[in-house]
Amino acid sequence: MKIADIFKIAWHNLWNNKSRTLLTVIIVAVVSTLMMTILLFGAAFNENVVDFNKALFKINGTSYSLSGKWTESHNTEDYFIAAEEYRTLVDTAEKYAHVVDTASVSAEVNGGREKDEGGALYISEGNDALPQNNVEFNVWQRNDDVEMLSSSNVVFACFEFFNPAAEDLIYEGRGWSAADAGGNGIWLSVDAAERFVGYYDDPLEVGDTVTLAFVRQSTYFTDFRAEKAVYTVEGIFRPDAFGGETESFKRTECIVGVDSAAEAFGDLFTIRSVSMSYSPPETEYDYNALFSAMRDFADEVNEKIEPNVNNAGDRYPRFVCSFVDSMQMVVLGTVLVFAVASLLSLIVLLLSVGSVANTIVISVDKDRKFLGLMKAMGLKRKGVSRIVICQSLFMIAAGVVLGIAFLYLLRPVVRSAIASFITSMAGMSLPILLSVRVSPLLPVATAAAFFLAAVLFSRGSVDRIARQDAIAAINEVS
Amino acid sequence: MIELRNVDKIYGEGEGAVHALKNVSITIEDGKFTAILGKSGSGKSTLMNIIGALDTPTSGEVFAWGRNLGEMSADELADYRNKTTGFVFQSFYLEPTFTVLDNVAMPLIIAGESRKSREEKAVAVLKKLGLEDKIRKKANELSGGQKQRVSIARALVHDPEIVLADEPTGNLDSQNGAEVMALLRKICESGKSVVLVTHNMEDAKNAENIIDIKDGVAVMRGKTP
Ligand SMILES: Nc1ncnc2c1ncn2[C@@H]1O[C@H](COP(=O)(O)OP(=O)(O)OP(=O)(O)O)[C@@H](O)[C@H]1O
Ligand SMILES: [Mg+2]
DSSP states (O other): OOHHHHHHHHHHHHHHTHHHHHHHHHHHHHHHHHHHHHHHHHHHHIIIIIHHHHHHHHHHOEEEEEEOBOOTTOOGGGOBOOHHHHHHHHHHHHHTGGGOOEEEEEEEETTHHHHHSOOEEEEEEEESSOOOOOOOOOEEOTTSOEEOSSSSOOOEEEEOOOOOOSTTOOEEEOOSSGGGTTTSOEEEOHHHHHHHHTTOSSOOOTTOOOOEEEEOOGGGOOOTTSSSOEEEEEEEOOGGGGTTOOOOOOEEEEEEEHHHHHHHHGGGEEEEEEEEEEOOOSSOOOHHHHHHHHHHHHHHHHHHSOOEEOTTOOEEOSEEEHHHHHHHHHHHHHHHHHHHHHHHHHHHHHHHHHHHHHHHHHHHHHTHHHHHHHHHTTOOHHHHHHHHHHHHHHHHHHHHHHHHHHHHHTHHHHHHHHHHHHHHHHTSOOOSSOOOOOOTHHHHHHHHHHHHHHHHHHHHHHHHHHHSOHHHHHHSOO | OEEEEEEEEEESSGGGOEEEEEEEEEEEOTTOEEEEEEOTTSSHHHHHHHHTTSSOOSEEEEEETTEEGGGSOHHHHHHHHHHHEEEEOTTOOOOTTSBHHHHHHHHHHHHTOOHHHHHHHHHHHHHHTTOGGGTTSBGGGSOHHHHHHHHHHHHHTTOOSEEEEESTTTTSOHHHHHHHHHHHHHHHHTTOEEEEEESOHHHHTTOSEEEEEETTEEEEEOSOO
16 A cells, blocks of 8 residues: 555544544643653753753862871861872872862871961962972071072972970961061971971070961972972961961962972871862863763772771761762762653553553544455555554654643743752752753654554554454444 | 355354355356345355455365465455455445545555556546546445445456455345446456345346355356246
8 A cells, every 4th residue: 555545544544533533632642741741850950950060060170089087086187198098099190180180288287286286287289380390498597588598499488487385396387478477377396397497507496486488489380290299388377276366367388399398398297188179171071071080080099098987887988079979969860860750751651552552442443344344355464554553643643742732831830840840859949940941852752652652552453453354344333 | 267165154153153154165157147146144145255255264165266265365365355356245335435536446545556547447437337427526425326336336446357246236226226237247248257146036137157045055056047
């Protein structure tokens, strides 16, 4: 049979059963509206939440942080990172250099805390500049009469005053210029202070005041990936260290090479945490590739570095990528939403397709007499099945088109439902006017699902008609 | 030539079974007018349907021009019906909302013939039967006699070997009935085999061969005296 004739006969059969055809079309329409709405929830969730996070990533980039290992007390103030863990991190970071562009190290001055809740030294690594491998310390004299200890240097550690605060020699570090005096204070242990003091020509005496000042030369930030990374050393002021005076929080820093730092500071400080970050480039980039590299980076570090374990035995990864963490939730959420949506629509589909197929079978049974006559005139099984399938196709197409119309009419309701759903799922407030774009794939997929199911379901009725003696069908009282 | 050898047809099973044909062995000769004559319920339609490959015997064999219908696949049988036989039914079985043209062209539509060629053939047959002015009419707008002539046109449009008419005059008045009978005779004269099922001696009168059937037992006899 020619396709046009199959269409014609299918149409004729549907037309002969108008009310039944209409009923089927409406069932398909309602069900497909429902299915498309459910799928839209998934799609809108994906679009809005993932896009939102992509935008956040574009603006803020991401940050990683490796925290020190907890002590038994779980006192978060007390954790430290072992030297080999730090090395592991730096080595791994080299492999993922394309998703790390800055890094900083926060370290605590050894002994400072024990003495007087003192300050901490912050050591941070700079970003995207040339490696600096030969940085040395310089010392300024107390009267600002600076004496350079070596040449070619850009970074200075300066002592201006020395004032042993107590018998056990805890030194107060001060801001790097006189104008800053009293501003940037840090507390150093005796050991620490003496290291610095060692740079002085004049022997220090009790009663002297020294201000440690770390001069920053911002142009000399460096790439931590350099063979010998260069660190920035920062002094940081803790208000509570000064009898409750709430001085403004300031910091100073200087840059030193790894080896210089190690040499100079040795056991001066212990690393408490390492932070790294990455800002996506201005130009086009592959979001998914970056995202998965960040995830792999975090996973790989966590595999190599021992996790924290609390008293209950729960394990906590030490290396956290903020963006990966939030994206993982989003991805998980999206997958869940999609799974639930798909499951729901599958159930809806099965239920509805059952009724649709049933309606098709009934409507086809009504055409049995005519199809029987055609069989008597030589219509083959294939012809019967083509006509029946064509009939379902017509009804499904009409139903889905009608379903799209329903969806269009219902779109304010659907949109606000989706908005509140996503808001509750994502735990964030989104603009009320969501962009719920209906992909043309949605109705096509819905129609395809219907069609596939209808083809499967209608086999039974096709078989019945094909098997039946043509003459019996004709002779049946209509 | 169509030949039935020891054909039995039993409808149903067990106590309710109806033995509609009992060891029927007959031949339908080419180009002849054969009448199947019997009372209501005697098995005429059953026999006709088996001859026309619309139904299959419970046992026995049917040969059509040497081919054993029992050995043919469903699709081959469909082709056989589509090419070789033309059926005329007592209740016409036209599709009421189709035009006369589409109704007549139905066997050709099923065969997948192009619109142009099938319409040419249908128009030619309709002209021959004096129905050219009804071509665009819907089947349900016709009178009984016109309907039966349309259904005869449909049985002829694909130029079959054999035309099978099951009580074609049963729903017609005597004048229309006579016209249909005359038509069938003309068809036979044009060289086709015609098989007529009837319970009317009068209609069987002009047949060259008569098959008498009673309670499923069929007996062939020559031309009516
Ligand atoms: N599909 C069927 N199922 C069961 N029994 C049937 C079936 N078709 C026919 N019969 C029975 O077979 C017997 C012969 O029926 P058939 O239709 O061949 O008779 P007929 O001679 O054509 O009668 P009529 O002149 O009334 O058309 C009847 O007893 C009938 O009830
Ligand atoms: Mg009969």
